[in-house]
Amino acid sequence: MSALVVIPTYNERDSLPELVPKVLAAAETRVLVVDDESPDGTGQIADELARGHPGRVEVLHRSGPRGLGHAYVAGLRRALEGDAELICQMDADLSHDPQYLPAMIAAAGSHDLVIGSRYLNGVSVVNWPLHRLVLSTFANRYIRQVTGLPVTDCTSGFRCWRREALERVHMERIRSQGYAFLVEALHTAWILGCRLTEVPIIFVERRTGASKLTSSTLFESALMPWRLRLRRRPRANPSV
Ligand SMILES: Nc1nc2c(ncn2[C@@H]2O[C@H](COP(=O)(O)OP(=O)(O)OP(=O)(O)O)[C@@H](O)[C@H]2O)c(=O)[nH]1
Ligand SMILES: [Mg+2]
Numbered sequence: 001m002s003a004l005v006v007i008p009t010y011n012e013r014d015s016l017p018e019l020v021p022k023v024l025a026a027a028e029t030r031v032l033v034v035d036d037e038s039p040d041g042t043g044q045i046a047d048e049l050a051r052g053h054p055g056r057v058e059v060l061h062r063s064g065p066r067g068l069g070h071a072y073v074a075g076l077r078r079a080l081e082g083d084a085e086l087i088c089q090m091d092a093d094l095s096h097d098p099q100y101l102p103a104m105i106a107a108a109g110s111h112d113l114v115i116g117s118r119y120l121n122g123v124s125v126v127n128w129p130l131h132r133l134v135l136s137t138f139a140n141r142y143i144r145q146v147t148g149l150p151v152t153d154c155t156s157g158f159r160c161w162r163r164e165a166l167e168r169v170h171m172e173r174i175r176s177q178g179y180a181f182l183v184e185a186l187h188t189a190w191i192l193g194c195r196l197t198e199v200p201i202i203f204v205e206r207r208t209g210a211s212k213l214t215s216s217t218l219f220e221s222a223l224m225p226w227r228l229r230l231r232r233r234p235r236a237n238p239s240v
Helices: 016-026 042-052 068-081 098-107 130-147 163-169 178-191 215-229
Strands: 003-009 029-035 057-061 086-089 113-117 159-162 196-200
Touching (some): 003 042, 029 042, 029 068, 068 086, 068 163, 086 098, 098 159, 130 178, 159 163, 178 196, 178 215
Parallel strands (some): 003 029, 003 086, 113 196
Antiparallel strands (some): 113 159
């Protein structure tokens, strides 16, 4: 099945040139970089990568309000305008290793949404300071308990969607940013009766560039599970 990998970028000039060739080599993939006018010139580097890989790499230059949620919405919508049967999403900072793409793509043969999961077999995270590890594992446990989501890693940005499932989720209706966006999209898919599965990954902390995690994103993420809890539960007979 043809897969398009959507990669949002903001100031990732050091990691993107290493990541894109690895993604293209890992599987039958194409890449869509979604850049938000990165001040470090990542957008121009992405344009060079597109020129070097004609037909396989495309760049969407966004302007307007910045934010990971906006970038996901724009990128995933653009992806749906094309003909890819599978649409993957991953971070640009090399935390998500493209070596896992083939397993995720294979799992999408029988599932609607595949999650690259850090917490399927204990904790598979390299080089995170203790406070990040505690925050992330606590957040995931909290989300699961409040919402009932049957997934160990609800905040992973490494995902592979079947296009029909992505179409039904209507990403443009999701207003939140960052982790809350990821949790809401996953929850919506679950409510719609999508078949969810996880593939274990080893997550490696970024070596270059800076995290864009902000306290407002964390606050939004803390409230989100309670909003989701008020929604309906999944359909008994999934139709996707
Ligand atoms: N287009 C776009 N991309 C963004 C924006 N904010 C973050 N990103 C990208 O989204 C991905 C995830 O962002 P990170 O800063 O790595 O956030 P994180 O993975 O939650 O945090 P770390 O663990 O510290 O890396 C990276 O590829 C970023 O470059 C944004 O506002 N616009
Ligand atoms: Mg990261």
